[in-house]
Amino acid sequence: YHAKTNHLGVSFYEREFDTNSPERLMLLADLNNAIKENQLVLFYQPKLNLQTQTVEGFEALIRWQHPERGLLFPDSFMPLAEVSDVIYPFTDHVIELAMQQQKQWLSEGKRYSVSVNISARNLMDERLYPHLKACLKKYKTPAELFELELTETALMQDPERAITILKRIATLNVKLSVDDFGTGYSSLAYLRRLPLNALKIDRVFVKDMLENDQDEIIVHSTIALAHNLKLQVIAEGVENLEIIERLQGINCDMVQGYFLSQPKPWKEMRQWLKDNNY
Numbered sequence: 038y039h040a041k042t043n044h045l046g047v048s049f050y051e052r053e054f055d056t057n058s059p060e061r062l063m064l065l066a067d068l069n070n071a072i073k074e075n076q077l078v079l080f081y082q083p084k085l086n087l088q089t090q091t092v093e094g095f096e097a098l099i100r101w102q103h104p105e106r107g108l109l110f111p112d113s114f115m116p117l118a119e120v121s122d123v124i125y126p127f128t129d130h131v132i133e134l135a136m137q138q139q140k141q142w143l144s145e146g147k148r149y150s151v152s153v154n155i156s157a158r159n160l161m162d163e164r165l166y167p168h169l170k171a172c173l174k175k176y177k178t179p180a181e182l183f184e185l186e187l188t189e190t191a192l193m194q195d196p197e198r199a200i201t202i203l204k205r206i207a208t209l210n211v212k213l214s215v216d217d218f219g220t221g222y223s224s225l226a227y228l229r230r231l232p233l234n235a236l237k238i239d240r241v242f243v244k245d246m247l248e249n250d251q252d253e254i255i256v257h258s259t260i261a262l263a264h265n266l267k268l269q270v271i272a273e274g275v276e277n278l279e280i281i282e283r284l285q286g287i288n289c290d291m292v293q294g295y296f297l298s299q300p301k302p303w304k305e306m307r308q309w310l311k312d313n314n315y
């Protein structure tokens with residue numbers, strides 16, 4: 038394993054945590070508390086539909102407002118959350134927060150879709166379906182405007198099981214998309230059996246596609262593949278206008294990235310929408 042140090046100054050291993058290190062136990066205790074103390078915040082990043090030039094919805098991305106350490110990004114705590122049981126209440130909480138804020142938009146007549154990220158262990162957890170169902174009812178969320186993002190890697194850990202689970206979740210009418218597409222090892226045979234709505238092309242292929250022919254070919258082919266499978270395509274990590282124009286030229290459906298906006302807290306995102314006449 039490769040030892041790394043994240044920006045908490047906590048060192049950890051890329052593939053596995055030192056199970057009982059004091060740092061790990063401390064951060065875990067803090068994480069449990071974070072949910073109770075309402076320290077978890079969702080930031081929203083817009084998804085622009087290239088055909089209509091409108092914002093269709095947002096991806097909700099977690100941040101942790103830590104009382105001593107300040108605002109923490111997911112890379113510094115999600116890997117730990119994901120190997121511990123805290124990931125279950127954590128994801129439940131993210132789903133609730135997202136639906137609460139989406140409900141405020143809906144009450145103003147704004148039918149934005151909202152997507153949340155679901156970890157591999159949540160996907161394999163049979164409590165995900167009843168929790169989603171209960172939350173959809175509690176917040177009266179139009180299911181077709183709520184979306185789950187699942188990474189390729191999570192889907193392919195046990196693809197047969199993922200198919201069974203996602204078929205059940207799909208009966209709720211929520212949307213399902215594959216995140217970070219291209220970085221894992223998707224079996225196309227399984228992919229076409231999943232009840233998916235969209236593929237999100239990973240930023241690593243998008244960011245250099247103007248200079249790197251191979252990246253361009255990968256992006257282009259992925260768009261064709263997705264469309265042949267009747268899926269929408271979202272390009273992640275779009276940082277300049279030239280890339281947007283190129284993506285538009287090769288029929289990419291949607292884009293997300295810093296060029297449009299960095300992820301922002303709900304209130305700031307509302308202001309951004311106003312300022313940009315969306």
Ligand code: C2E
Pocket residue numbers: 082097098099110111112115131153154155156186216217240273274275276293294295296300
């Ligand atoms: P992701 O789902 O692939 O999210 C995209 C990440 O790329 C986000 O990082 C976003 O801020 C960043 N990004 C967006 N546009 C650009 C761009 O133009 N340039 C660059 N350089 N980056 C861009 P973030 O928010 O730090 O999240 C990182 C990852 O943490 C996410 O990757 C997702 O896998 C995970 N994550 C975030 N929130 C949650 C959550 O609520 N639950 C779970 N399980 N995982 C989450």
Ligand code: MG
Pocket residue numbers: 096154186216
């Ligand atoms: Mg995502």
Ligand code: MG
Pocket residue numbers: 216217237239273
């Ligand atoms: Mg992604």
Ligand code: MG
Pocket residue numbers: 217
């Ligand atoms: Mg990612």
